[in-house]
Amino acid sequence: xxxxxxxxxxxxxxxxxxxxxxxxxxxxxxxxxxxxxxxxxxxxxxxxxxxxxxxxxxxxxxxxxxxx
Numbered sequence: 615x616x617x618x619x620x621x622x623x624x625x626x627x628x629x630x631x632x633x634x635x636x637x638x639x640x641x642x643x644x645x646x647x648x649x650x651x652x653x654x655x656x657x658x659x660x661x662x663x664x665x666x667x668x669x670x671x672x673x674x675x676x677x678x679x680x681x682x
Contacts, residue, residue, distance in 0.1 A: 622679055631662060631669035640675055 617639045625640050634652065635645040637659060651657040652668055660674035 622676070625672065625679065626676055628672045630672055631664075632672055632675070634661075634668050634670060637670035637675055640679070 619642055620640055628636075632640075634648050638645040638648040641648065641658075648657065649668075652661050657670075658678055660671040662669045662671065
């Protein structure tokens with residue numbers, strides 16, 4: 615069963631960066647889809663490569679969701 619989509623207020627309370635799977639849940643897409651967008655440099659959110667993994671900047675995620 616997929617994770618419940620968090621509210622915008624819940625997302626605002628998240629740490630400064632979140633995992634790709636967590637961001638994908640907030641966007642309502644699969645983690646593989648978001649990973650694909652990141653690989654193509656087409657992600658609609660800002661992403662940081664840290665320690666061999668990608669982290670999504672929460673403020674960028676919030677801005678995207680506020681504008682939609």
